[in-house]
Amino acid sequence: MHHSAGLRIRFTAALLVVGAALLAHSAYGVADEIKPKFRVAWTVYVGWMPWDYAAQSGIMKKWADKLGIEVEIVQLNDYVESINQYTAGKFDGCVMTNMDALTIPAAGGVDSTALIVGDFSNGNDGVVLKGKDKLADIKGQRVNLVELSVSHYLLARALQSIKASEKDIKVVNTSDADIVAAASASDTTALVTWNPQLSEVKKLPTAHEVFNSSQIPGEIIDLMVVNSAKLKANPKLGQALVGAWYEIMELMSSPSPAGVAARTAMAKASGTDLAGFESQLKTTRMFYTPADAVKFTQSPALANTMQQVAEFSFMHGLLGEGAKSAGAVGIATASRTIGASANVKLRFDDSFMQQAVSVKP
């Protein structure tokens, strides 16, 4: 979901985002070619490793060729940067969590569609205390986490579960790249993070995981998000991505030697071995079949989750200054539309996944 472990903060890059990335973008507007070309971005995370496999194995190319388009899969090192670039229009699609999809592209006015619901975090995100073993002990502590990320959301939900609020703790924004080093510091007593950093932090002698995402199942969702306008104009992009994805899902969930080979390749690309990768998969609830994903997408629980996420985001100012309420940015789900129906910017669209239920490669 979130970032590669090797991410390094490049502050200059952030400061120059306007200048470089965007002025370049204003020249964007490539004339239509015979073969429409698309670019999607991904960053390293257990639930997104299939995208690397799609590019390496040629499965993506196979599906794109079949549909007469070109799809380039690009790996970026910085998660937030990849979403920012997608929002700026440099990519037609990008992997991200449900919360970031709402607060970055959707709140930024870029109408986005959650094309593939790949998995949800089922223990990949956790709250860790050092020297204490009950969540209630977190009160009064300084908590290190990536502020405004899903970690922050998880913490808010954890506090809710013990009838506490953010006022009872002090949040210290800590880069995910440095959170393992931060955890080792003696004055760090509480933190929230995700895998693979989480498993490193849990190895510390006095560390106790007091809350994790398996206690709020289905709320931290990892998606492939595509620009809605692009998708509408080029449904083949959606078909190609979904087709490739579920071909790999079938392979990935298979105990066959081919399945093992696929998982080993993904493990290698994420910097671990097969055993490490499979242990991360255990805390990730993958939707291996399109039917499974469609069922999740259509359930009213998703709408409720997005309602909660929207409220959290509004409370933290993530929906933008113009936002007067948590419903300022509309979210369309299969069961209902949340917030302003006139301003729907995030759409959970299961139609492409539904096609995949019947279609076989």
Next chain:
Amino acid sequence: MRKLINWRPAKGALAALGCAPFVLVLIAYMVASQARLEVNPNDKMLPAFASFSAAITRVAIEPDRRTGERLLWVDTAASLRRLGLAIAISAVIGLTLGMALGALPIAGASLSPLVAGVSLIPPLAILPILFIVVGLGELSKVVLICIGITPVITRDIEQRVREIPRELIVKAQTLGASTWQIMLRVVLPQALPRLVSALRLGLCSAWLFLIAAEAIAAESGLGYRIFLVRRYLAMDVILPYVLWITAVAYLTDYVLGWISRRAFRWHFLGQLQ
């Protein structure tokens, strides 16, 4: 036709030429911003100027919805406190050490290679070690800046002290001065103007390290805010913050320069000759 190298702008044209690039950048921004906003009125990448003034009002004048604080001032105070503390510590260490290394051959021989070596360590590379040794709090930020700029200041002062003519050191001795007195009355005053100019140069890297430290772990500060709101692409906040940092940095530099010219008149008179 005169050669290009002899073309000099007229006095009146000088100001206009200096302003032109700024105006051009501004116009380019406005055009690009307008173009993007026409396509997507919610675009966050290149906000309109109205969004800037709204964002500035929000962070500088109105209390924050969550904390009730005026963010820009809280952030500025936090950053300047860290910067000021780090600069002061670095100045004292750099001056003391630089004077010792430059004036005392025995100190120079034994410590100069160490200082030269330490100055080559990229401070950001040892951040994880810093976290473990001094923790994540204010101290780690101050220490990071100190590690980044102290060796540079030390070497600069050392260099300046070595440049003091040998004659002056001999002269002081013939006037009965001890080593301590020479340090106090001859070496120190001659090193001070260089200290100020070293600090002015060091401020650039100090800001860099400050922002980096605040990006990694903080709860307030100018760098903290930029990296926090970067998460939801709030360019309307980031750009005014960047301009504000530039202005504060410029002001700091100007004040140091002014103090230096006032306090070390002899130094600047001497430079004129």
Next chain:
Amino acid sequence: MCSVGFRGARFAGTSWGNYSSVAFLELTNVWQEYPDQVVLERLNLMLEAGEFCVVVGASGCGKSTFLRLLLGEERPSRGRVILDGKPLRDEPDAARGVVFQRYSVFPHLTALANVLVALEFKQAPLTARLFGRTRYAATKRAQAMLEAVGLGAAAARYPCELSGGMQQRLALAQALIAEPRVLLLDEPFGALDPGSRADMHVLVRDLWRRHGLTVVMVTHDLKEGFSLGTRLLVFDKVRHDPQAPNAYGSRVTYDLKLRTNPLTPMTHANRAAALRLASIVPGHAAPG
């Protein structure tokens, strides 16, 4: 391979030196050798208190090395130097005052502070600064010393605001207020224009007389040597090896007693010797 010359050896024997009184500064068989060259060899010299001794010689003759020896900046490789009955300390101290050609005053102090600092060094070992009554008294002394060298009106100015001649006056005032046993002058007027130089000659002669100073001055200007000193030393190499120009060092080739009072003109005999010298020591105009 060794061609040894004895230029001027005749003269060395006929010097006017006949110093019976107690030696104030005494050099006995002093050598100064470096790994690759010999600069001074077999230097034997006695100076009386109150002498104004001028050292001249071509560049590279070792006269600056000689001054650094007296200053304590260098330690002789052989021989010994006695100042007022005690071996000379081998580092600069308050017994010897000095004025260099350049960099003789502290650029960061005003003229007054430049003189005052000498008193502060002496009276305030820890802070090197005086306060209150002692500062007031010291300032008065420093101001008086500035007046004595003609810088009374320039007390508040920094050295870089003073002319070259004024800077050297300041350097003299600063050296003198520390009351050194012997005053060493290293080409002190070398960088001055002829007008300022003449003024400085008058001032130095006057100060020498009034303070009863013992002075050793190094100059490359023979004329200056003749007009200021009571005694003139010429440094030159006595032995030469064309294959190894650094194999032999300089000695005192002439040692002339010029006068007992610098205000008296030179004797006829001195004038004749000076003319002869001028024709031998390269690069010098005949003295007036």
